[in-house]
Amino acid sequence: MDSETHHIGEVAARVGLSLRTLRHYEEVGLVAASGRSDGGFRLYTEEDIRRLILVRTLRPAEFSLEELPELLQLRARADAGTLTDEERARLAGFVDTATERLRLQRERLIAAELAVDRLRAGLGSTRTPVTADGPGHP
Amino acid sequence: MDSETHHIGEVAARVGLSLRTLRHYEEVGLVAASGRSDGGFRLYTEEDIRRLILVRTLRPAEFSLEELPELLQLRARADAGTLTDEERARLAGFVDTATERLRLQRERLIAAELAVDRLRAGLGSTRTPVTADGPGHP
DNA sequence: TTGCTCCTCACGTCACGTGAGGTGGC
DNA sequence: TTGCTCCTCACGTCACGTGAGGTGGC
Numbered sequence: 001m002d003s004e005t006h007h008i009g010e011v012a013a014r015v016g017l018s019l020r021t022l023r024h025y026e027e028v029g030l031v032a033a034s035g036r037s038d039g040g041f042r043l044y045t046e047e048d049i050r051r052l053i054l055v056r057t058l059r060p061a062e063f064s065l066e067e068l069p070e071l072l073q074l075r076a077r078a079d080a081g082t083l084t085d086e087e088r089a090r091l092a093g094f095v096d097t098a099t100e101r102l103r104l105q106r107e108r109l110i111a112a113e114l115a116v117d118r119l120r121a122g123l124g125s126t127r128t129p130v131t132a133d134g135p136g137h138p
Numbered sequence: 139m140d141s142e143t144h145h146i147g148e149v150a151a152r153v154g155l156s157l158r159t160l161r162h163y164e165e166v167g168l169v170a171a172s173g174r175s176d177g178g179f180r181l182y183t184e185e186d187i188r189r190l191i192l193v194r195t196l197r198p199a200e201f202s203l204e205e206l207p208e209l210l211q212l213r214a215r216a217d218a219g220t221l222t223d224e225e226r227a228r229l230a231g232f233v234d235t236a237t238e239r240l241r242l243q244r245e246r247l248i249a250a251e252l253a254v255d256r257l258r259a260g261l262g263s264t265r266t267p268v269t270a271d272g273p274g275h276p
Numbered sequence: 277t278t279g280c281t282c283c284t285c286a287c288g289t290c291a292c293g294t295g296a297g298g299t300g301g302c
Numbered sequence: 303t304t305g306c307t308c309c310t311c312a313c314g315t316c317a318c319g320t321g322a323g324g325t326g327g328c
Binding site for chain 2: 091119
Binding site: 007009023037039041 | 306307308309310
């Protein structure tokens with residue numbers, strides 16, 4: 001069961017990452033396709049895809065591709081209920097770091113939205129070199 | 139008036155960018171210090187600093203350092219009320235692009251926050267390798 | 277005069293993008 | 303057999319980080 005596999009193009013489209021990004025994730029040992037076809041095509045399982053989605057989802061927390069494997073491993077062990085005290089502390093550290101970074105991102109996002117709103121407002125003041133007639137070409 | 143200038147260290151601290159970033163922005167022609175001391179120290183005016191803050195604020199909209207000068211120029215002309223129709227259209231394009239990107243960022247941020255919340259929840263289930271006694275070494 | 281701040285190279289890094297040239301699969 | 307998809311190099315890019323070696327300013 002669960003022998004359903006998928007080619008890289010389909011996976012890239014589904015998870016919203018580029019082919020190059022998927023290959024890069026494999027190069028650096030973050031997410032590898034579980035198998036290969038006889039011809040050498042990468043074959044991704046649904047499990048692989050879930051891992052890719054989790055990685056993509058966590059990216060705004062700005063973890064490097066190098067530290068994500070440990071985080072994913074800790075998460076798996078947490079789900080399995082097999083965390084040691086030390087691992088629990090490590091995972092808590094990741095969560096704290098992520099939380100703080102996301103808080104910062106939210107602040108910056110709000111500031112950026114405000115700035116763009118002001119830009120749009122500046123656009124609104126239709127003040128093309130004012131001649132006798134207003135704007136609006138009938 | 140307004141002859142108040144500031145050294146790069148003070149500016150970096152105020153705007154929350156690194157020294158290297160400020161120098162890089164000057165290298166690529168995005169924001170240059172208006173002056174230099176006799177000894178060659180960069181001297182930033184309050185106007186320079188406002189420009190830096192605007193750049194930093196707009197960064198979540200993912201404009202490249204190369205396209206920001208045009209955007210800032212258009213904004214200045216919008217404020218001055220001297221936009222041509224073509225410039226107004228360009229600026230509107232920037233605003234639309236920015237708006238869409240920020241919308242995406244917000245979506246991703248929310249997804250990331252949820253994922254981190256789930257990670258934290260996984261931490262909560264205190265289930266260290268269950269022997270007869272619970273956790274907590276006295 | 278002592279530090280702390282600043283300077284200019286210039287190479288390194290991270291996360292991919294972008295062809296170049298070649299093959300697999302329905 | 304024709305395309306479309308995939309493959310592996312391998313160099314390029316963007317936005318800086320990180321010393322190395324040297325000087326300015328209160």
